[in-house]
Amino acid sequence: MIRYISLQNCPFDPGEELCKFRSESIGAIASFTGLVRSENEIVALSIEHHPVMTQKTLEQLCDMVITRYHLLGVSITHRYELLKLGEPIVFVAAASVHRKAAMEAIVYMMDRLKTDIPLWKKEIFADGTSRWIEQKQSDVDRSFSW
């Protein structure tokens, strides 16, 4: 069983994270990367989190998804503090025997992350002002649908 969790304030490389799964039992690896995109003319994104709860919730999520999808490996990396445009915010990956489990697992993980992890995003603009991002009702609906 491969299980990586990283909460970090420095940039990471999703490609490196993807390569961490090495096992001759693994037939399928699905991954998802969420990135800071240029929306609302932002220049950066700032993420605040509740360190203890976030770490614990990520560990619980990993355990849950491993059981639910019979995974051979799971990986979650999440940034906090200041992120520049184009930088990865979050990376999740799931490894399994067949493709269906790995693919469903990353959809599930992202839906859960959106509503269960105590992280808050703030848009930073060129003039130095900022605005907290509001939770999307579509994310809440997706999370409840599981």
Add this chain to the structure above:
Amino acid sequence: MIRYISLQNCPFDPGEELCKFRSESIGAIASFTGLVRSENEIVALSIEHHPVMTQKTLEQLCDMVITRYHLLGVSITHRYELLKLGEPIVFVAAASVHRKAAMEAIVYMMDRLKTDIPLWKKEIFADGTSRWIEQKQSDVDRSFSW
């Protein structure tokens, strides 16, 4: 628009492939990697393909998935000839503004690849014997379900 297609007989690194998407419009990248796993006591996998048709079909698949899911980028890498245990066989990735499109696109691409691409896999055993893999009815069913 980022569009990579590679049919190759040498190993590749899914991590490097994942890093090819660079654009400040991209908010989401989903990827899938299929690997040679140790099943039926195989020691290797051999893949035969129809070079002209495979290249053409992969190009058509890329065009189709870009339109269908409004993607900002798509990537497909597929090995042929001899593959060792644990090596990646296929890598697909899709980049989009929001996560739903990228995630659905990789599921769609893999379902199509399983039935539309003229590639044939053969299991190679330790005693030098080999056996062609049969098409799975579940793959045919999934392909028709779209």
Add this chain to the structure above:
Amino acid sequence: MKISYFAKTREIIGRDYDIIHFPTDIRSINDVVKYLSAKGEPYSIAFANQDALRFALDNEMAKSDVSIENIQELAIFPPVTGG
């Protein structure tokens, strides 16, 4: 009892946490929110829309009607936007 604030809630309150000794009739998270709101600004502003608040008791998410008995820390924050 330690009351921690995060994100927008923290910014409105103007600090990361308070240490408050509540009267004995303050039993649930709801009671805490009402008690602090009654003190006026900045609490009354931060807690004006209670539907937009989430709570955690000793690092476990909790509904607002849960008891605070034997709890060391209550965290108050807006709906999360991670992932």
Add this chain to the structure above:
Amino acid sequence: MKISYFAKTREIIGRDYDIIHFPTDIRSINDVVKYLSAKGEPYSIAFANQDALRFALDNEMAKSDVSIENIQELAIFPPVTGG
């Protein structure tokens, strides 16, 4: 006309392709398969289960009832197992 074989079909036939001049009454892919099967082994073995055969005419997948008129190459192979 060039008839190409792939994978298991190629292995049973024992070569990558044949160049065959068909009689004029051989008009569809089905006709080709019947004509070759009638020649006996290895064709009769390779084409024994026609449900397990797929076809391409000049690099385009085709159903077995399609005409081979003006076609340069017919490819015959088992169901694909890529991805």
